Amino acid sequence: MILITGGAGFIGTNFLLDWLAQSDEGVINLDVLTYAGNLENLVSLKDDKRHIFVQGDICDSILVTKLLTKYQPRAIINFAAESHVDRSIQNPEGFIQTNIVGTFRLLETTRAYWSTLENKIKQKFRFLHISTDEVYGSLASGEEAFDEDHRYMPNSPYSASKAASDHLIRAYHHTYGLPVLTTNCSNNYGPYHFPEKLIPLIIVNALAGKPLPVYGDGQQIRDWLYVKDHCAAIRQVLEAGTLGETYNIGGRNEKPNIDIVHTICALLDALYPRANGKRYHEQITFVTDRPGHDRRYAINSKKIECELGWKPTETFETGIQKTVQWYLDNQSWVRNVQSGIYRKWIDKNYEGRTL
Numbered sequence: 294m295i296l297i298t299g300g301a302g303f304i305g306t307n308f309l310l311d312w313l314a315q316s317d318e319g320v321i322n323l324d325v326l327t328y329a330g331n332l333e334n335l336v337s338l339k340d341d342k343r344h345i346f347v348q349g350d351i352c353d354s355i356l357v358t359k360l361l362t363k364y365q366p367r368a369i370i371n372f373a374a375e376s377h378v379d380r381s382i383q384n385p386e387g388f389i390q391t392n393i394v395g396t397f398r399l400l401e402t403t404r405a406y407w408s409t410l411e412n413k414i415k416q417k418f419r420f421l422h423i424s425t426d427e428v429y430g431s432l433a434s435g436e437e438a439f440d441e442d443h444r445y446m447p448n449s450p451y452s453a454s455k456a457a458s459d460h461l462i463r464a465y466h467h468t469y470g471l472p473v474l475t476t477n478c479s480n481n482y483g484p485y486h487f488p489e490k491l492i493p494l495i496i497v498n499a500l501a502g503k504p505l506p507v508y509g510d511g512q513q514i515r516d517w518l519y520v521k522d523h524c525a526a527i528r529q530v531l532e533a534g535t536l537g538e539t540y541n542i543g544g545r546n547e548k549p550n551i552d553i554v555h556t557i558c559a560l561l562d563a564l565y566p567r568a569n570g571k572r573y574h575e576q577i578t579f580v581t582d583r584p585g586h587d588r589r590y591a592i593n594s595k596k597i598e599c600e601l602g603w604k605p606t607e608t609f610e611t612g613i614q615k616t617v618q619w620y621l622d623n624q625s626w627v628r629n630v631q632s633g634i635y636r637k638w639i640d641k642n643y644e645g646r647t648l
């Protein structure tokens with residue numbers, strides 16, 4: 294088995310669904326279910342014995358130790374995090390707790406477990422940490438894309454907390470020999486993306502006839518990566534990555550935010566025209582910028598492409614089309630997220646179940 298954390302969030306959900314579609318190896322999914330964790334995403338796995346869901350915190354060393362002892366996973370993938378930059382600006386504390394303290398506790402419990410494994414199993418064990426390109430800071434226009442040797446210059450409480458977690462991962466390899474791998478990826482998009490982040494927020498607000506908020510001048514650039522391409526990269530790093538190394542993962546899709554918003558509006562005009570005959574772009578509203586807003590991110594993915602043979606399969610055009618269509622086809626998912634109904638699913642489905 295493998296153990297993943299944060300498997301009810303956006304990327305964790307996509308990873309879990311893809312994993313179980315391609316492999317019979319079971320997955321223990323440890324997720325505390327913050328506002329961003331949604332078990333409704335995993336409803337198709339309800340009767341699937343290969344998926345063991347455990348509601349719990351990565352900071353809870355007693356629980357994690359119990360899980361490791363009971364299930365003896367061959368690998369751990371750490372997706373769990375507080376992930377939204379704007380929330381980290383409003384209220385950083387939870388980011389320090391989960392992203393730094395949580396990663397530290399997970400490393401400690403893993404180290405204790407790993408040290409008891411017999412040699413052959415010990416050698417095959419892997420701890421894969423999912424991180425972000427934001428740890429590298431902001432690029433000026435024309436500056437070279439981030440490679441794995443780029444200096445760390447995090448600018449938000451979120452990126453600073455992820456940077457700290459990356460340093461802990463590195464230190465546990467260097468000091469204790471823990472078999473770790475780290476991936477730093479760019480902005481993901483695709484199904485099950487919580488509608489607080491740019492792409493799903495724009496789709497959802499557009500459909501609701503609400504303003505489409507663009508921060509500042511809308512010229513900030515992100516490198517968009519379709520989530521399923523990211524999941525394929527993670528599987529590849531897990532199987533063939535070199536221990537102690539980091540791998541940058543990007544979509545080769547650098548776009549200014551305002552272009553993203555216009556692309557979504559144009560797709561919706563074609564796929565779901567407004568009843569009043571107006572165009573969606575008329576809802577675009579420029580709003581006050583995010584404090585400390587990073588201007589540009591771009592990933593150099595050469596290392597993973599050359600060493601592991603991974604490449605993204607989606608262009609931005611194909612990925613965004615699939616994404617907009619997914620939100621059109623899953624409007625009840627959006628309604629449940631917005632009303633908070635999805636949180637009741639936990640009580641309904643998991644009440645009374647014990648570890």
Ligand code: NAD
Pocket residue numbers: 298299300301302303304305323324325326327328329330331349350351352371372373374375376377391395423424425426455477478479480481482487
């Ligand atoms: P998300 O916010 O959608 O999901 C995070 C999940 O972690 C949720 O299910 C939440 O309930 C769970 N969680 C939070 N705190 C926890 C804790 N203390 N214990 C157990 N579970 C906890 O995030 P995401 O977008 O899926 O991101 C997953 C990982 O990928 C994060 O580490 C994030 O930093 C990283 N990342 C995300 C992106 C992106 O574009 N979304 C890009 C680069 C890196």
Ligand code: DAU
Pocket residue numbers: 376377378379424425426427478479480481489490491492494506507508509511513514515550583590
């Ligand atoms: O680069 C990887 C990172 O991408 C991940 O580590 C983070 O977890 C993830 O949330 C994401 O961070 P960003 O801040 O880049 O993503 P977000 O979707 O919040 O914003 C994307 C861009 O759009 C950013 O420049 C801010 C802008 N934006 C965002 C929102 C929510 C707007 O203009 N308006 C908005 O309403």
